[in-house]
Amino acid sequence: MTKDSAFDELWNDPIAPGAPFDPKDVAGLPSSARRYLEHAIAPGTPLASAVRLRMTGTIKLKDQWHPFAADQVIRWNRGFVWRAKVKMNGLPVTGSDRWIDGEGAMRWKLLGLVPIVTASGPDISRSAADxxxxxxxWLPSVLVAPSVSWTEHDATHVGLNVSLRDRHAHCEYSLDEQGRLRTVSMLRWGDPQGQGFGSLPFGGVAEEERTFGGFTIPSKLRIGWYFGTERFEPEGEFFRCTVEEAVYR
Structure with a gap:
């Protein structure tokens, strides 16, 4: 994978050890939220504030699916970097998407030399924050924080309000009876059709899960725009991934 100093800095910046998770910490939450968090975090697991993921999958670009390999770091109080190598018609496209300290950017090059996507600015930053x-x-420990508010719709549907720096978002989870995440959705700022930015349905389906270091997370997902509408599968879905490894700090 291409070297990226911001990626390394997010991951290597010193992090104080988190307190061990105690189900009593979430005893005051709605039952569906408790079920999700108790399923996602094993008792005694230190509450991480960063995760490093390794994943493979396919991504849809210009109506064609292309294989990719990627790694990603999420440092909750700072942001994320997703760096990848995509094979397009046999040629490598490398680069990254990111949001760090309030600034988002996309930078991708063909053969590591020819820029094909370079984007930044307020709209890119807002979309990346979402x-x-x-x-x-993928970092459920941050959802234990008192700043996250939960609203139970019924036994298998729960909403949560998440804040990151000055950004606020509302997500919806659907769960099974054990607390396993089935779907996730939100209104995300974006412009998938190139017709101007706006808040659009976004989300995906969690098809499998795995446990890494005490955290049980979705490990196989299908993600895209217009989630929850008839447009999702034919035109909105653009990302299918399998998480091969997750390391927590």
Whole structure:
């Protein structure tokens, strides 16, 4: 994977050890929220504030699916970097998406030399902030924080309000009876059709899960725009991934 100093800095920056998770910490939450968190975090697991993921999958670009390999770091109080190598018609495209300290950017190059995507600015930053907040599903320890508010709709549907620096987002989870995450959704700022930015349905389906270091997280997902509508599968879905490894700090 291409070297990235911001990626390394997010991961290597010193982190104080988190307190061990105690189910009593979430005893005051709605029952569905408790069921999710108690399923996602084993008792005694230190509450992490960062995760490093290794994943493979396919991504849809210009109506064609292409394989990728990627790694990602999420440092909750700072942001994320997702860096990947995508094979397009046999040629490597490398680069990253990121949101760090309030600033988002996308930078991708063909053969590591020819820029094909370079984007930044307020709209990119807002969309990337929404992304890292919905991806808190890979770092469920941050959802134990008192700043996260939960609303139970019924036994298998719960909403949560997540704050990251000055960014606020509302996510919806659907769960099974054991607390396993089935789907996640939100209104995300974006412009998938190139017709101007706006808040659009976004989310995905968790098809499998795995446990890494005391955290049980979705490990196989299908993600995209227009989630929850008839447009999701034919035109909105653009990302399918399998998490191969997750390391927590």
């Amino acid at each position: 992304r890292v907040q919905i991806e808190s599903l």
